[in-house]
Amino acid sequence: MIKANDVSLIYQDGTKALRNVNLDIKPGELVYITGPSGSGKTSLLKLIMGMEYPTTGNIRVLGNSFKKNNTGKIRKIRKRIGPVFQEFKLIEGRTAFENVMIGMRFLGIKPKQMKQRAHESLEKVGLGHKKLSKVENLSWGESQRVAIARAVARKPALILADEPTGNLDYDNAINILQLLKSFIEKDTSIIITTHATHLIKDEQNATFIQVNKGEITVDRRGKSYEKLSV
Amino acid sequence: MKSFLYNIGYFIKETGRIIRLNLLSNVFSIIGTGLILIILGIVIVGTDIGNRLVVMLNEEAEISGYFSDSVDEEAKETVVERIGKIQGVTSVRLVSETEAQDRMKDILGDEAKILELFDENPFEAFVEIRIDMEAIDNILDDVASMIEIEYVRDNRAVLDNIKDITNTLKLFGYLMITAVGITTIIILSHMIRQGIYNNKEQINTLRLLGSPSGFIGLPYILSGILLTFLGGMLATVSIVSLINVAYEGIAGTIPFMPLPPRTDLIEKMMIILPSISLSLGFIGSLFGLSSIRERA
Ligand SMILES: Nc1ncnc2c1ncn2[C@@H]1O[C@H](COP(=O)(O)OP(=O)(O)O)[C@@H](O)[C@H]1O
Ligand SMILES: [Mg+2]
Numbered sequence: 001m002i003k004a005n006d007v008s009l010i011y012q013d014g015t016k017a018l019r020n021v022n023l024d025i026k027p028g029e030l031v032y033i034t035g036p037s038g039s040g041k042t043s044l045l046k047l048i049m050g051m052e053y054p055t056t057g058n059i060r061v062l063g064n065s066f067k068k069n070n071t072g073k074i075r076k077i078r079k080r081i082g083p084v085f086q087e088f089k090l091i092e093g094r095t096a097f098e099n100v101m102i103g104m105r106f107l108g109i110k111p112k113q114m115k116q117r118a119h120e121s122l123e124k125v126g127l128g129h130k131k132l133s134k135v136e137n138l139s140w141g142e143s144q145r146v147a148i149a150r151a152v153a154r155k156p157a158l159i160l161a162d163e164p165t166g167n168l169d170y171d172n173a174i175n176i177l178q179l180l181k182s183f184i185e186k187d188t189s190i191i192i193t194t195h196a197t198h199l200i201k202d203e204q205n206a207t208f209i210q211v212n213k214g215e216i217t218v219d220r221r222g223k224s225y226e227k228l229s230v
Numbered sequence: 231m232k233s234f235l236y237n238i239g240y241f242i243k244e245t246g247r248i249i250r251l252n253l254l255s256n257v258f259s260i261i262g263t264g265l266i267l268i269i270l271g272i273v274i275v276g277t278d279i280g281n282r283l284v285v286m287l288n289e290e291a292e293i294s295g296y297f298s299d300s301v302d303e304e305a306k307e308t309v310v311e312r313i314g315k316i317q318g319v320t321s322v323r324l325v326s327e328t329e330a331q332d333r334m335k336d337i338l339g340d341e342a343k344i345l346e347l348f349d350e351n352p353f354e355a356f357v358e359i360r361i362d363m364e365a366i367d368n369i370l371d372d373v374a375s376m377i378e379i380e381y382v383r384d385n386r387a388v389l390d391n392i393k394d395i396t397n398t399l400k401l402f403g404y405l406m407i408t409a410v411g412i413t414t415i416i417i418l419s420h421m422i423r424q425g426i427y428n429n430k431e432q433i434n435t436l437r438l439l440g441s442p443s444g445f446i447g448l449p450y451i452l453s454g455i456l457l458t459f460l461g462g463m464l465a466t467v468s469i470v471s472l473i474n475v476a477y478e479g480i481a482g483t484i485p486f487m488p489l490p491p492r493t494d495l496i497e498k499m500m501i502i503l504p505s506i507s508l509s510l511g512f513i514g515s516l517f518g519l520s521s522i523r524e525r526a
Contacts, residue, residue, distance in 0.1 A: 078440030089435040
């Protein structure tokens with residue numbers, strides 16, 4: 001799904017966000033990216049979404065590598081990703097339902113099917129009763145669920161969730177992680193970043209990528225422990 | 231392509247939303263475009279009337295040949311025959327002295343009494359030659375070179391004047407079309423850029439979700455086309471009423487003015503103005519869109 005070879009990312013202002021990243025994420029894998037604030041978790045997701053390009057090394061996502069200026073290729077990869085941004089990026093002035101719809105509109109899905117998927121995914125995240133509310137009138141937690149519904153309604157091969165537990169208390173954080181995990185399928189991987197390691201310490205079948213000052217350590221729990229870079 | 235068909239309702243809604251988002255400036259841009267197109271319409275109507283005059287004068291193009299003294303009736307007949315054979319002459323007729331005098335009587339009307347002061351008919355017989363305007367130079371040369379003809383009178387000067395005016399109007403028309411085009415495109419692309427700027431977060435989100443630029447841009451193109459089209463409709467309605475008012479006014483005061491048929495003119499305006507506005511809308515939107523096109 002994702003293969004990174006010796007990837008580094010240096011921002012234009014000279015900030016070294018990631019160094020020597022080597023990764024191999026398989027279909028159906030649940031991946032947690034942990035690390036303190038500012039360590040480079042979001043930067044890693046940005047590389048996966050083609051929002052940034054590796055300064056050195058290369059990264060392949062869903063069988064394609066992002067080429068700068070090849071917008072066609074970038075779109076093709078992005079269409080198969082369901083992102084849940086840290087700040088959600090919902091479109092204001094529209095209902096929850098329309099926000100979920102808009103994520104599917106350019107995927108070539110028939111209108112009836114789009115509507116059905118939008119209803120289903122909003123029900124699934126527990127927002128069946130708020131479908132027709134404008135997103136600016138929703139609470140933080142509700143907005144997050146709309147963002148998740150928008151991502152999963154696309155039936156993506158890869159779900160990315162950036163700090164979904166950020167503002168939540170323990171119970172709600174656990175619930176949202178449970179919700180996200182419920183979308184894992186044979187061909188669908190999920191990558192979740194969080195700085196709250198205590199929430200996932202009991203997790204059994206997951207891959208942990210620990211980011212520390214731009215360097216990563218990969219821990220495949222239950223499988224072999226691989227130290228790729230320190 | 232499928233995505234476009236599946237989302238027609240969405241595009242229409244988005245278009246409405248984009249226009250409503252900046253309603254006041256959009257209304258002004260409709261009025262602005264409308265006014266510019268009205269001026270363009272007036273120039274086109276003016277050119278049309280000028281053309282019509284030229285065509286009519288061309289059809290009526292007529293020269294008169296006056297005989298030298300001492301040409302007898304028989305010789306006059308042969309001259310008429312010879313002139314009739316010149317290429318470009320559509321008809322030729324001998325106007326006798328009496329007929330010439332009768333014509334003048336008609337023209338003078340009540341004042342015809344003045345002609346009674348003459349003992350003899352002061353008018354001369356002449357040949358009235360209707361011609362194809364294209365061939366006027368050759369015909370003039372040929373006729374003037376005949377010994378029996380003393381001099382030739384033509385209305386070319388008048389015709390040339392009107393042609394000049396019409397050509398100037400035409401040139402002015404082209405300038406107008408260019409000016410209207412550029413102005414509308416600038417107004418419009420500015421409106422669209424503004425719209426894109428106001429929606430930049432939404433556009434960015436759509437990009438991150440993998441939306442093609444065409445999908446993002448279509449509502450902007452549609453709103454641009456709609457805005458200029460409404461301006462075009464405004465102009466069309468105004469010009470049509472203007473034509474109606476003007477024709478009624480002219481019919482009352484100068485009944486013999488050779489105007490093009492009113493319905494022709496109206497029909498022409500109803501085709502030209504909306505299509506110009508549609509094309510300008512399309513081009514202007516594309517210009518405006520160039521700001522979002524090639525990014526992922
Ligand atoms: N666009 C950017 N330009 C420059 N520096 C950036 C940019 N985005 C993030 N950074 C820096 O890169 C480092 C990693 O940031 P980030 O990936 O957002 O960390 P995290 O998500 O783990 O909190 C930080 O030092 C941050 O300040
Ligand atoms: Mg972050």
